[in-house]
Amino acid sequence: MTPELDRRTFLKVAGATAVIIACGGAGQKATGRISIYSALNESTNNQLFAAFTKATGVEVSVLPLAAAGDLQTKITAEKNNPQADIFVGGSSEFHDPLGKQGLLEAYQSPNAKDVAAQFKESSGLWTGWYTGIFGFISNTSRLNKDIGGKKPATWDDLLDPAWNKKLILPDPIKTGGGYIFIATQIFRFGRDETKAMDYMKKLHANILSYGPTSPGVITSISNGEAAGAPNWSHDILTEKAKDPSKIDLNVPKDTGFEVGAVSIVKGTKNLPGAQAFVDWVLTKEAGDLNVKLSNRGSVRKDVSPAPGAPTLDQVSLVNYDRQWATDNKTRIQKLWQSAVGIQ
Incomplete structure (x- = not known):
């Protein structure tokens, strides 16, 4: 040969x-x-x-x-x-x-x-x-009408009485987003579960409903059923592309992913x-x-981010311990149910 x-x-x-x-x-x-x-x-x-x-x-x-x-x-x-x-x-x-x-x-x-x-x-x-980075979707019309146009710069801003029954949260039992939101609060409060559950209990007063899926919550906000919702930034951007004037995305400080x-x-x-x-x-x-x-x-370094999408190095993140959040998920979910009175 x-x-x-x-x-x-x-x-x-x-x-x-x-x-x-x-x-x-x-x-x-x-x-x-x-x-x-x-x-x-x-x-x-x-x-x-x-x-x-x-x-x-x-x-x-x-x-x-x-x-x-x-x-x-x-x-x-x-x-x-x-x-x-x-x-x-x-x-x-x-x-x-x-x-x-x-x-x-x-x-x-x-x-x-x-x-x-x-x-x-x-x-x-x-x-x-x-x-995926956890951000916040706001309905532009409802935000201007009900909240004076002020987007939340921190998660604590959502405790403002102006948000009363004007928020939807993905269900923390059924959705990854809802649970990661709770875990984010725990890490934000230095793993003080009492403070985190007190926050979730206060937030509960401003929640109109808990959505069974994260994409479904985005649809609800886009339709004007509520003024805003914590949700995934990438899904919010996808929805915003349909009509940029209808909804908007921002990422509050100390978020999770x-x-x-x-x-x-x-x-x-x-x-x-x-x-x-x-x-x-x-x-x-x-x-x-x-x-x-x-x-x-x-997760690949050779894949470029989407135009306008927030990246992990651009936002303020909590020190998210993923293994702890995983190992304690069932216990934390039950703790949340007890705190807000949902079984």
Whole structure:
């Protein structure tokens, strides 16, 4: 064999190996269909999963449910007969407990090497692929009419009586956003849970309702059902793009953020397909697409943020201890229910 043919053969093998590593690991080839439980919004689901299928040939069936807590509950209930292969979206606080219960399949994707340790579980039970910053959405008309046009510079500003029954908060039991909001207050008060629960109790007086999903709350504010709501900055930006004069985004001081995760459900009926999805969602291609579709941040340093989107280094963040918030989630949720009188 000539040196030139040797070189061509090497390049072909190297290229094929690169494709295998990027989309399904070095094991069995990914084929067939996977079932995904997704906490992402519908438009992101449709385009993201279509791009995955185009890249890998693996088809997708999706159960879209924007409340990650409901998906966690469903996966737990189905532990003896798993119906999903993948759980995607929602903060890591909803994936981590499933891993501790033995309901997730550990998988260390070769592409996870590009993800910092703070954004992934060390054994591969879940891997973060996007970030989200908690901000505040205001309905411009209601804000001007009811609050005098003053946006909250701090979370304490929401205790002003002017906000009485003019706020909606994502449900802290069902949504990652609602729980992260409570945890943010705990860290903001130096882990003084008494002070944090006193804040949540006072805030409760200004809450019109607790929304079952974070995207649904944004729709409610856009429709003028209330003047404002704590919510995810990326989703607020997506809604604002529809009509910039209708709503606005600002990020109060000392806020929190999420690490959006992906995990493989234990008992998956298509492990190669599930691994291929994790591999693909961690690529730059998927990161760029997710930013374009959702305005979220990426855990990859080579993915640029969306225009106008706040970034972790631009906002004032609390010292958010994600593992503590995860390990104490059920206890804190019950503490909040007791403080505000909701069971």
